[in-house]
Amino acid sequence: MSQPTLRQLSFLTAIADHGSFVAAAEQSLVTQPSLSAAIKELEAVLGAKLIERGRNGATLTPAGEIAASRARAILSAVDELGEAVQGAAEPLTGPFRLGVIPTIAPFFLPKVLPRAKEAFPKLKLYLREDLTSRLIDGLRAHTLDAALIALPYEAQGIDTLPLFDDEFLFVGPANHPLSKKPVLSASDLEGESVLLLEDGHCLRDHAIGVCGMTRPGQEEVRATSLFTLVQMAAGGLGISLLPKMAADAGIVADGLTIRAFTPPVIGRQIGLAWRRSSGRLIEIKALSAILKSA
Template identity: 60%
Template sequence: MTQLPTLRQLQFIIALAEHGSFSRAAEAVFVTQPTLSAAIKELEAILGTVLVERGARGAVLTPAGDVVLERAQRVMTEAEDLVVAAQAAGEPLAGPFRLGVIPTIAPFLLPQVLPALRSRFPELELFLREDLTDRLFEALRERRIDAALIALPYDAALIETHAVWSDEFLFAAPPDHPLASKAKLSPDDLTDEPLLLLEDGHCLRDHALAACSTGSARSDFAATSLHTLVHMVKSGLGATLLPRMAVDAGLVDRMGLEVRAFDPPVAGREIGVAWRKGSARADEAIQLGDAIREILEAPAA
């Protein structure tokens, strides 16, 4: 029968690749350096090839070591998924859960829902990461996070989503803007209207352009955050579209801006939860999304 590497040996080669030193790798996995070195030599014997070039300045993986490292990371991730799936079957949404959130949602949604989530799932330990959608999807595929709160629609390979909440777009401008006092505001009014939007890379920019069928955004004044964006509008640089979620959370309070809904309302984006296709935590991601919807739908106390 073929002798197989142990998970411990795979953990050691991963640590060695990360730290580039037997001593630092041993410290990271809480063993002595001789123990780690012996385990790597045993792994090389099992596989019949040299995995590590040892030198005075540290340790570097050979080409064979790089191949083994890639597969070792997959095996360790699958092993972690096995543990997570077994634990989730016994008690869903308990223990660590790594949740990504995009910047145009995080500061406005999380303060509202986190206290209620803690009350509903007292054993849940949420670890939050804020980042742009593309980078969160990469983290999902690489199993560095379990789920992400994003804005839909957004298609991506190997990612599945579940809609949670509709977020309407509102028009925001200085009081003296020509559209600020229009009796009935339509998305058609924004045709050829220069809009201040977030910089490329923020999905909110694409959703805003799609919602109003306009391609004339002021890219020379693109903002890095919604807070920067509203200050640009306050300074008289132009008008913008804001998600109602952010407005309701107080983004434009005391800014002196005219904020208006469209007639009919513009459904700008859906807030949704995303996860890696085939993830052992897919059911938990959906359950978390549904819990957030229920919290948002609950009448204010």
């Protein structure tokens, strides 16, 4: 009995991703007739129609949806097989693709990269800075091997390892009443106009939790990065919360007050995430030790 080939399965998932034979062929670096022929062969092998052509492109039939889902799992398993064999043969060598969220990358990586290079000279780290949700997508798509994110974060098929806690500090204009308050606690932020990052940043959600903000739209001005947020606070637009790792890295501005809360506010936990089926656990565990030590 004939069996589907990996080539046919990859073509099917490409069509599922793009909804178009043309786009799928371009991604797969083949001609459209070659891709169409391979899909017809796959349909013959499986004994079911998988793709419906229409004016709006190509759509999967119910059988095609099932086939595409299984195809992804098979292709993923093949990728994991290669990673596992290569990792066992010569661990801590070759490329390793690490994702990092923007509120960590510029402040923490300068400490980590020299240590990682010294400890694992044959391991080539490739870095990608992006929001958590897109980093998780990258892990699932095998475009990333691990990601440094804020925890907790639940995602199917993803394992995480806590590394360290990150304290939140108060940041605001020097003339703000809270900047001059002898003892500052997190409860003092309730009812204040708090500057936050824009939607999509996990730091925004952690800050909202600390500030006790429950009403949507309580804040009107949102920053695109911590650097912008600090400048906005220095300009008198409001107060905010700043991760201690960013403060320690020297993200300051004139006319700005940065101070700790009493008791200290642990705003988030930093950890490493990876595919549960990853074949690079040796590298992940070794890298986690370097990250934790930093």
